[in-house]
Amino acid sequence: MRSMLTSFKNFAFSGSLIDLAVGLAIGAAFAAVVESLVGDVILPLVAAVFGTPDFSALVLTVNGSDIRYGSFLTSFVSFLLLAFTIMLLVQAVRRATGREAAGAQGSRECDHCKSFIPVDASVCMFCTRDVEPVVP
Numbered sequence: 001m002r003s004m005l006t007s008f009k010n011f012a013f014s015g016s017l018i019d020l021a022v023g024l025a026i027g028a029a030f031a032a033v034v035e036s037l038v039g040d041v042i043l044p045l046v047a048a049v050f051g052t053p054d055f056s057a058l059v060l061t062v063n064g065s066d067i068r069y070g071s072f073l074t075s076f077v078s079f080l081l082l083a084f085t086i087m088l089l090v091q092a093v094r095r096a097t098g099r100e101a102a103g104a105q106g107s108r109e110c111d112h113c114k115s116f117i118p119v120d121a122s123v124c125m126f127c128t129r130d131v132e133p134v135v136p
Helices: 002-012 013-052 069-097
Strands: 060-063 065-067 107-109 116-118
Touching: 013 069
Parallel strands: none
Antiparallel strands: 060 065, 107 116
């Protein structure tokens, strides 16, 4: 029982799990801000152009059955605006931080010490020898 408790403690308080929890919390807060931006700022601008921010009144009736394509249209437009806004925000953050392109992801084996290193590494972090970067 004690070893299981120790294993759980090591798992729950490991650095990667804490980092994941922090990233999830920041992601949720960021999502709320972007949703507010789209819902409270951008959709009212759409309403100014089209006359209504909500298309849910658009209904097609076929054999007494209502097909609410306006509700779908509202959700679709909201999704497109949300995705476009996130893209613009990510581009702005990348420009502001100087990180235009993310580094290559993945690992490979060092030719000298056989340790795993990032694919875009030019020096092995274990044996400190120069290695040729393999960038896909």
